[in-house]
Amino acid sequence: MLVTGVARQLGGRFVRRIQRDPEVDRVIAVDAVPPAHHLGGADFIQADIRQPTIARVLAETGADTVVHMDVTGTALGGGSRATVKETNVIGTMQLLGACQKSPSVRRLVVKSSTNVYGSAPRDPAVFTETTPPKSLPSGGFAKDAVEVEGYVRGFARRRPDVAVCVLRFANILGPAADTPLASYFGLPVLPTVFGYDPRLQFVHEDDVIEVLRIASHEPRRGTLNSGTFNIAGDGVLLLSQCSRRLGRPTVPLLLPAVTWAGSLVRTLGMTDFSPEQIRLLTHGRVVDTVQMRETLGFTPRYTTAGAFADFARGQVPGLLPPQTLAGAVDRLAALTAKAGGHPQTHGAN
Amino acid sequence: MADAKVIPFDDDRSRGSAAQRPARRRSAGSRRGALGEPGEVGSVQPLPGRERAQDGSAGREEEPRESREPSDAGGHDGGLERRVAAGLAFLRRRLTGDYEVDDFGYDEELTDQVLMSLLRPVYDKYFRVEVKGVENIPAEGGALIVANHSGTLPLDGLMMQVAVHDHHPAGRHLRLLAADLVFVLPVVNELARKLGHTLACAEDAERLLAQGELVGVMPEGFKGIGKPFGERYKLQRFGRGGFVSTALRQGAPIIPCSIVGAEEIYPMLGNAKTLARVLGIPYFPLTPTFPWLGPLGAIPLPTKWTIQFGEPIATDGYPPEAAEDPMLMFNLTDQVREQIQHTLYKLLVQRRSVFF
Numbered sequence: 001m002l003v004t005g006v007a008r009q010l011g012g013r014f015v016r017r018i019q020r021d022p023e024v025d026r027v028i029a030v031d032a033v034p035p036a037h038h039l040g041g042a043d044f045i046q047a048d049i050r051q052p053t054i055a056r057v058l059a060e061t062g063a064d065t066v067v068h069m070d071v072t073g074t075a076l077g078g079g080s081r082a083t084v085k086e087t088n089v090i091g092t093m094q095l096l097g098a099c100q101k102s103p104s105v106r107r108l109v110v111k112s113s114t115n116v117y118g119s120a121p122r123d124p125a126v127f128t129e130t131t132p133p134k135s136l137p138s139g140g141f142a143k144d145a146v147e148v149e150g151y152v153r154g155f156a157r158r159r160p161d162v163a164v165c166v167l168r169f170a171n172i173l174g175p176a177a178d179t180p181l182a183s184y185f186g187l188p189v190l191p192t193v194f195g196y197d198p199r200l201q202f203v204h205e206d207d208v209i210e211v212l213r214i215a216s217h218e219p220r221r222g223t224l225n226s227g228t229f230n231i232a233g234d235g236v237l238l239l240s241q242c243s244r245r246l247g248r249p250t251v252p253l254l255l256p257a258v259t260w261a262g263s264l265v266r267t268l269g270m271t272d273f274s275p276e277q278i279r280l281l282t283h284g285r286v287v288d289t290v291q292m293r294e295t296l297g298f299t300p301r302y303t304t305a306g307a308f309a310d311f312a313r314g315q316v317p318g319l320l321p322p323q324t325l326a327g328a329v330d331r332l333a334a335l336t337a338k339a340g341g342h343p344q345t346h347g348a349n
Numbered sequence: 350m351a352d353a354k355v356i357p358f359d360d361d362r363s364r365g366s367a368a369q370r371p372a373r374r375r376s377a378g379s380r381r382g383a384l385g386e387p388g389e390v391g392s393v394q395p396l397p398g399r400e401r402a403q404d405g406s407a408g409r410e411e412e413p414r415e416s417r418e419p420s421d422a423g424g425h426d427g428g429l430e431r432r433v434a435a436g437l438a439f440l441r442r443r444l445t446g447d448y449e450v451d452d453f454g455y456d457e458e459l460t461d462q463v464l465m466s467l468l469r470p471v472y473d474k475y476f477r478v479e480v481k482g483v484e485n486i487p488a489e490g491g492a493l494i495v496a497n498h499s500g501t502l503p504l505d506g507l508m509m510q511v512a513v514h515d516h517h518p519a520g521r522h523l524r525l526l527a528a529d530l531v532f533v534l535p536v537v538n539e540l541a542r543k544l545g546h547t548l549a550c551a552e553d554a555e556r557l558l559a560q561g562e563l564v565g566v567m568p569e570g571f572k573g574i575g576k577p578f579g580e581r582y583k584l585q586r587f588g589r590g591g592f593v594s595t596a597l598r599q600g601a602p603i604i605p606c607s608i609v610g611a612e613e614i615y616p617m618l619g620n621a622k623t624l625a626r627v628l629g630i631p632y633f634p635l636t637p638t639f640p641w642l643g644p645l646g647a648i649p650l651p652t653k654w655t656i657q658f659g660e661p662i663a664t665d666g667y668p669p670e671a672a673e674d675p676m677l678m679f680n681l682t683d684q685v686r687e688q689i690q691h692t693l694y695k696l697l698v699q700r701r702s703v704f705f
Contacts, residue, residue: 121532124552125453131552195535197542199454236452244446255535283532286452322445329441336433 001216002063004049004095005070005111006039007031009176010205014069016040017209023217028061030054031070032087049091055098058105065107065216066099068092071148073113073141073180073274081140088144089151096155099162107163109215110152114168114201114230114287115142119279125199128288129168129228140274149228163226165215170232170287173307174205175314180277186315190243191261194252198239198284201232204302204310211298223297230287233304239281242308247318247325255282453553454542457522464544465514471504472511475651476610480512482658485604488519491558492661493596494565495685496606497584497693498573501615501634503527504649505608509565510544512656524557525565526550530630551595558599565606566592568682575632577620581612582697584690590682593664597672597681600665605685607692610654613703615639652703655696659688 001018005011006029015029019040027042029035034046047053049070058066070091075084092110099105117123118133137143149166156164171181184190211231219225243250253261262278292298302310439462442448450456472478486492496509506525513523526549532538547553549566557564567573572585596603619635639646662685671677 121538122529122548124550125547126553126556128552193535195537195539197454197539199450199452199542236450236454238450238454238456241446241448241450244444284454322447325444326441329437329444333434333437336437337430 001026001065001067002028002030002058002061003042003067003069004030004091005068005072006042006044007033007035008069008072009037009178010172010208011035011069012037012039013205014067014209014212015042018213018216021213021217026061028057028063030057049095050086052094052098054094055101058098058102062102062104064104065109066095066105067109067111067212067216068095069111069212071111071113071145073115074178084141085144088141089147092148092151096151100155100159105159105162107165107216108152108155109165109167109212110148111212112149112166112168112228113141113145114170114232114285115276115280116145116149116168117285117287118142119198119276119283119285121283123283123285126286126288127230129230129291137276140276142276165226166228167211167215168228168230168287169208170201170203170230170285170304172205172208173202173311175310177205177311180274181280182311184277184281185242185246185248185311188248188319190239190246190248190250191258192239192243192250192252193258193278193282194254196255196282196284198281199236199286200239200242200280200284200304201236201286202302202304202307202311203231203233203300204307207231207233207300207302207307210301211292211296214296214298220297224295227291227295229292229296230289231292231298231300232287232289233300233302233307234289235304236286237304237308239284245308245322246312246315247321249318249320258282450543453524453545453547453557455522455524455545456543457545459543460522460545464540465511468507468511469515472508472515475649476508476614476654478508478512478610478654478656480516480656480658482660483513483516485658485661486513486517486521486563487602487661488517488521489561491561491599491601492563492604493554493558493592493601494523494563494604494606494658495592495689496565496567496608497582497689498567498569499576499581499608500611500649501574501617501636502649503531503567503574504614505611506546506565506567507544508611508654509606509608509656513563513565521563523565524562526554526567528570551591554592554595555599558595558601564601568592571631575617575620575634578612578616578618582609582693584686584693587682587686590678593678593681593685594672596664597667597678602661602663602665603681603685604661605659605688605692607657607659607689607696608654609657609693609696609700610652610703613652614649616650650704653700653705655700657692657696659692662688 001024003011003015003018006015011031012035015027016039018024019027019042029039029042029044030047030049032046032048034044045057047057071088072084075081099108114127115137116133117127117131118135118137120135122134124131137146152164152166156162172179173182208231215225240250258278259275262275266274439458442458448456448458486494494509496505499505506527510523510525513521522545525546527541527546529548531541531546532548547557554564554566568587569585570588576583576585593603615634615636617634617636621633621635625631625633636646662681664681667677
């Protein structure tokens with residue numbers, strides 16, 4: 001088995017986990033930079049997937065399963081957006097080219113994102129795997145993901161003998177998440193778009209690892225693990241709910257101001273807060289997970305709310321912790337009960 | 350479509366002449382006259398149970414408001430403390446984010462406790478809505494309510510939502526399908542989602558019907574809501590009949606709904622098309638008061654409304670491929686449209702005046 005993008009937390013965790021499965025003889029971990037974390041007993045090969053060396057790696061190791069996890073929104077260690085795009089798109093093309101040449105490859109798993117659906121007010125409320133997006137993502141990671149999926153579809157056509165599984169993950173959260181959305185929730189005060197309350201869905205890191213495992217092994221009886229699947233936890237959280245559960249106050253800003261501020265901080269290089277991220281936090285996105293349950297046979301352990309709660313536990317408490325607010329209301333309740341029908345005005349808002 | 354007959358505005362006041370005049374022309378309905386007839390004869394009679402239902406809703410109306418603002422509560426009955434406690438529990442859940450929304454962003458708790466209480470005074474006191482035929486809405490399972498659309502601003506949809514929620518014995522929630530413009534506008538889209546509305550598209554409608562929800566749709570769309578005052582109560586084209594194929598695919602009954610009174614809330618005398626195009630909206634209404642009086646001109650006229658739910662039209666008897674049959678789709682669309690139009694005429698004939 002060959003895994004790309006192992007220098008990231010998620011890739012590292014997956015490599016460590018997959019070695020414990022009896023079906024896996026050997027794991028070859030590939031990335032352009034050496035990982036900071038240990039990879040268990042996996043063989044690390046430092047190779048840039050943008051270069052043709054990846055074809056030699058694949059040919060020499062004779063891997064039968066390729067898990068492509070190097071499709072990401074942010075650069076590791078402060079690379080520019082151009083580097084990320086090149087790794088995503090050119091890297092995928094090189095890797096797919098290598099797979100096409102390799103007679104040993106039997107299975108390909110690609111980590112994609114629900115970003116491919118975009119986020120627009122004219123979209124249906126819930127996306128299924130076949131929903132065509134009303135507005136294709138204009139740039140950034142979302143566009144990369146769309147292009148990557150396009151190349152993967154082309155590969156699947158040319159190599160019908162290879163089982164191809166594309167997993168479209170909702171926003172990945174967990175105690176160790178390092179996604180742009182996780183860093184957004186880490187801000188002391190959350191800037192939001194005035195007049196919009198987006199619906200968000202999350203998937204927990206543990207579930208990500210688990211579903212990648214299911215996709216990279218032989219399918220279990222009665223399930224099929226090739227095709228495109230949306231992966232998300234059950235349920236939906238509104239951004240306002242997220243901020244209240246985190247205890248972080250929100251600052252509603254007008255949409256043009258948010259777009260302008262977003263481009264300003266991007267220019268200054270403070271955060272990588274992309275336009276499609278702003279669109280997500282404006283219009284939100286919810287995907288349908290019936291295919292994940294029924295065809296792939298995967299049931300996530302964490303709901304959206306559960307994944308978010310687990311993430312929130314790893315965060316420093318906000319300015320308005322929900323426990324404090326709840327305690328204030330409880331004290332007020334005790335006070336009114338004592339006053340007996342002469343309740344006081346409360347300023348808990 | 351043969352053009353429907355419009356009852357002149359003045360006829361509403363002179364009741365004697367309206368009664369003599371046949372309210373509808375048969376020519377339009379001759380093709381399918383047999384289809385729309387049977388259910389209509391008795392359908393405009395007021396329900397015996399209606400008053401009781403209204404009383405119940407009036408009693409319920411005050412509670413959530415008071416419990417949310419305990420300081421306003423003037424009564425010294427024993428229920429006050431309980432209400433204060435309930436209000437504080439509600440406040441606690443809201444502040445800590447401990448509430449549920451569904452996939453469409455529908456916030457049932459907020460809708461029931463706050464938003465409905467804000468709409469109810471408008472419904473009860475301002476438009477004094479009279480509801481008929483609410484027993485035609487099934488107590489459970491998916492159903493599609495199809496209504497006429499009018500009034501420049503979509504207040505009719507909101508009033509229909511309150512009507513279903515307050516008068517239906519099962520307290521069902523109506524999930525409205527709204528135009529895409531609603532979801533583009535800030536604040537409006539947030540409130541619409543929390544009220545349970547979603548985009549008027551086949552995917553969302555089917556998903557809601559499959560979940561067994563009661564879905565409300567106004568197929569006339571902007572053509573209906575933005576038509577000039579002279580064409581009031583004259584139904585426009587019913588879209589492309591997409592609602593029929595959606596209902597057919599889910600086997601959900603179609604319930605025609607006629608709303609009288611919404612046409613006159615903003616008499617739209619003109620349409621500033623250039624201004625509308627500049628603002629990116631489908632029409633810019635010019636009424637006797639708007640925009641001349643500024644925000645004051647945007648206050649709707651206090652008309653008296655009637656909402657009549659008609660006999661359901663079953664769609665589960667058709668074979669699965671029926672949803673792909675354009676002829677059947679057009680016929681069903683026409684049937685629904687005629688039933689609504691005929692009920693509109695009947696209600697208009699019965700109406701004593703626009704305002705009472």
